[in-house]
Amino acid sequence: MKKFATALTLAAALTVGAAPTAFAADAYPNQTINMICSHGAGGDTDYNTRLISRMLENRLGVSVVVNNVTGANGSIALTQYKDEKPDGYTLIGTNAMSLASNEASGLSDFGYDAFEVISVYGKQCGENLLVRADAPYNTLEELIAATQKDPDSITMGVAMGGSSYIAALIMQTTKDAKFAMVDAGGDGAERMTSLLGGHIDVTIAPYTLAKEYIESGKVKTLCTLMSERLPATPDVPTARESGVPDLVIDTLYVLLAPKGTPKEIVDKLNATVLDIVNNDAEYKEAIKNFNFQEPYALSVEDSIARLKEQREHMMSYSKYLQ
Numbered sequence: 001m002k003k004f005a006t007a008l009t010l011a012a013a014l015t016v017g018a019a020p021t022a023f024a025a026d027a028y029p030n031q032t033i034n035m036i037c038s039h040g041a042g043g044d045t046d047y048n049t050r051l052i053s054r055m056l057e058n059r060l061g062v063s064v065v066v067n068n069v070t071g072a073n074g075s076i077a078l079t080q081y082k083d084e085k086p087d088g089y090t091l092i093g094t095n096a097m098s099l100a101s102n103e104a105s106g107l108s109d110f111g112y113d114a115f116e117v118i119s120v121y122g123k124q125c126g127e128n129l130l131v132r133a134d135a136p137y138n139t140l141e142e143l144i145a146a147t148q149k150d151p152d153s154i155t156m157g158v159a160m161g162g163s164s165y166i167a168a169l170i171m172q173t174t175k176d177a178k179f180a181m182v183d184a185g186g187d188g189a190e191r192m193t194s195l196l197g198g199h200i201d202v203t204i205a206p207y208t209l210a211k212e213y214i215e216s217g218k219v220k221t222l223c224t225l226m227s228e229r230l231p232a233t234p235d236v237p238t239a240r241e242s243g244v245p246d247l248v249i250d251t252l253y254v255l256l257a258p259k260g261t262p263k264e265i266v267d268k269l270n271a272t273v274l275d276i277v278n279n280d281a282e283y284k285e286a287i288k289n290f291n292f293q294e295p296y297a298l299s300v301e302d303s304i305a306r307l308k309e310q311r312e313h314m315m316s317y318s319k320y321l322q
Contacts, residue, residue, distance in 0.1 A: 028088050028265050032063045036081050038074035038094040044206065045074075047290055048122050048253040049093030055276045055283055056269075066093075073161060074098035075108045082114050086260035088269070096120065096252040096307055097163050100314035105161055105321035112307040115256040116266050119273045120303040124251035125207045125292040126226040127163060129239070130195060130219050140223045140242035143202065144171060147178040157184025157191045157200035161321070163249045164191070164204035167225055169320045170247045195219065204249075207232060208291050225249040232292045248313070252296075252306065270300050 035053045039045040046068060053064040069077035074094050084090040092115070102108040129140060137143040147154050156179040158164040171177035179202070184191045188205035195203045196218060207230060213219040223239045224230050227248050239247035255273065257266060276283050277297035287293035298306060 028268065029060050029062045031089060032065055033060075033088070034090050035064050035066045036077050036090065036092045037066055037068045038070070038077035038092065038098065039068070040070045041068050044124055044208075044251070044291055045093065045095045045098075045253060048287070051283065051286055051290075052093070052121060052253075052255065052273065052276065055280060056272060059272050059276065064091075072107055073102055075102045078102075078108065078110075078114075082110065082258060084258045086116070086258040086262075088257065088261055088265040090258060091118070091269075092256040094254055094256065095124075096254050096310050097249065097314075099254070099307065100311045101161065101163070101166060101321070103311065104314040104318040106318075107161070111311050112254075112256070112304070115259055116261045117300060117303050117307065118255040118257055118266055118269045119297055119300065120252045120254050120306050121273050121277055121297040122253035122287065122293060123226075123296040124253075125232060126224045126230045127167070127204050127249050127251070128207050128210055128221040128236070129167075129202065129204055129223050129225065130192075130210055130221055131202050132195060132198070133217050133220050135201070135220070138220070138222070140237075140239060140244060143222060144175050144177045144244075148176060151178035152180040154202060155180045155182050155200045157182055157194050157203040159183070159185060159191070163225075163251070166314070166317065166321070167204050167247060167249055169317055171244060173317070173320060174246050175244055192219075206291070230292070231294060246313075250310065252310070254303070254307070266300060270303075273297055274299070 037046050037049040050066050053066050057064045069080060081090060081092055099112050103111040137146055156168050158168050158181055160183045168179055168181055182200060184194045184200055188209045191203040192205050192209050194200045210219060214221060221236050223237050223242045225239050225247055227250050229238055274297045277295045284295055
């Protein structure tokens with residue numbers, strides 16, 4: 001009888017101890033959510049963060065206020081907010097490439113697993129390898145061959161430490177490409193201006209920035225760096241298809257929360273994000289009009305697996321980035 005009473009007392013204590021967490025998850029959210037965007041206003045990460053925040057407001061019934069905390073390829077925001085109170089009222093919008101490349105380069109001493117992953121919820125339309133229309137090469141293979149024939153004669157404009165720089169490193173280390181790399185600015189629009197002005201011969205920029213110049217016949221795209229062909233340009237091959245299997249730069253948009261945020265809150269946010277991305281017509285139209293994006297969202301488990309894959313890919317080049 002005494003043992004039975006003790007068991008009842010223990011069970012009651014455990015139930016009482018569990019109640020606040022369950023109650024908090026059921027009641028969440030009941031106040032303003034602070035959404036930190038790790039990149040500057042006007043860019044693709046900012047746009048996707050603000051759009052999903054507005055949609056979350058509509059679904060959750062509370063304000064979601066976006067604040068841009070920029071610098072060091074997103075690492076300033078990630079460092080500053082990763083140890084915030086894990087109550088679900090501070091969230092972080094960033095992209096997976098920044099997370100992976102910052103860790104691989106030593107810019108950050110942590111990766112995605114320093115956070116609770118809510119969702120990978122979007123994929124950029126795609127980075128393209130671009131040259132002027134009068135360039136003598138029409139494929140990635142021809143471009144690499146030209147750099148080998150006359151080393152350092154072809155200038156590639158990159159953002160040092162960014163995805164364009166990583167792409168150039170991959171071509172150099174896996175295919176012995178011999179570009180003369182120059183820092184042409186961290187913004188894709190800057191690199192497009194340099195390409196059009198003849199200051200560089202090759203660059204990498206999102207399709208959204210290159211579209212008007214491709215259509216007007218001023219530049220041509222040799223390949224896309226995404227894992228799959230872009231729906232907007234189905235005839236343009238991927239770098240994988242063009243003989244460089246490691247040249248895959250998928251820019252994935254990610255929602256994170258400070259480590260220790262209750263699983264119930266993370267799961268609720270993930271379910272809400274998936275419902276928005278998969279079923280909200282306004283959301284689908286907005287991402288298509290802005291960045292030619294297609295709906296793309298993953299469960300918590302699949303998001304973690306995708307981030308792990310991208311981290312491992314970037315870490316394999318860490319010695320060239322540090």
